Amino acid sequence: MDAPLPREGSTWLITPAVPGRFETARRAGADVALLDLEDSVPQGGKDAARAAAIGCLTAAAAEGSAAVLGLRLNAPSTVNGLRDLVAVAESGLRPAVLLVPKVESPHEIELVAKVLDAEDGPPRVWALIETPRAIGRLPAILGARGLAGVVFGAADYAAATGCRRSTRALWYPRAALAVSAAAAGLPAIDSPHFDLEDPDGLRREAEEASDLGFAGKGAVHPRQLPLIREAFRPSARDLADARATLTAADAAGGVTTAGGRMVGPPLVAAARAVTERARSAPDVPVSKEVPGV
CATH class of the missing domain: 3.20.20.60 (Phosphoenolpyruvate-binding domains)
Structure with a gap:
């Protein structure tokens, strides 16, 4: 098995x-x-x-x-x-x-x-x-x-x-x-x-x-x-925050801000983990346009 x-x-x-x-x-x-x-x-x-x-x-x-x-x-x-x-x-x-x-x-x-x-x-x-x-x-x-x-x-x-x-x-x-x-x-x-x-x-x-x-x-x-x-399952808010974080990080190429919050490597890693969890849940719609998904 x-x-x-x-x-x-x-x-x-x-x-x-x-x-x-x-x-x-x-x-x-x-x-x-x-x-x-x-x-x-x-x-x-x-x-x-x-x-x-x-x-x-x-x-x-x-x-x-x-x-x-x-x-x-x-x-x-x-x-x-x-x-x-x-x-x-x-x-x-x-x-x-x-x-x-x-x-x-x-x-x-x-x-x-x-x-x-x-x-x-x-x-x-x-x-x-x-x-x-x-x-x-x-x-x-x-x-x-x-x-x-x-x-x-x-x-x-x-x-x-x-x-x-x-x-x-x-x-x-x-x-x-x-x-x-x-x-x-x-x-x-x-x-x-x-x-x-x-x-x-x-x-x-x-x-x-x-x-x-x-x-x-x-x-x-x-x-x-x-x-x-x-x-x-990641909530809609969780996914939105993760998308914003990954988009800002990809655009800046380093430490930046998103939604009034600092975005650095630990937060980027956490955001990618959220999108991975969303991708593993088949009943959660995940946009292919989201960075890292």
Whole structure:
């Protein structure tokens, strides 16, 4: 399964490894459809879920899929995590995304990459950062061989710290993860919003995630996808400002002003990033006349 890695602004739809659910998830329009073998599966159902996930991924590989397909394993320090690794290794499947939960050291990532022969191929292993200890060890974790990116786990982090699962309480770990991932040149995906009846809260969280520098956000239901995608899409004002900045910079050939603001190399780079994000969103009209688009 050599699907492309998730692009910036990606939506991750996470679904239990239950027959019938994955087919819906991979056709829902998310950039990543992720089968979960961990939290959404009770202990007594792990073996059946593992077999179902392998079957779904095998069928999807034969048919082809527009979505990037992924699998959240159980923690490799557990018996079920080891069984997951063996099952995937023996199946010959190599999902484009392998999400490892409860990561607190680079060794967990490197173990999964080595067992699944991912060390010399494209990075596939993503670390789920969901404990205070993991936040404190980010530099080491982000240096792991075979690491493709990181995902924030709000629910487990809040449970581990005893904090509320609110924007204010989780601002620090989210910001720390986004900054550290950027420093390592890796994408970071924000935690899902778990209240399906709170679209305003989802919109607010997704906008904050975009502001913090996350590349996308998880979802637990297909109806959350449009709101997430909208939050990561450059607004008309963002695009207008970016166009003005690039036009002024191209005309001046150096530091100048646009709209009453100084325009120098950092602002030009940011403007080009905005136009790149717009170009990667097919439902956002982008003029070909815009410099840098």
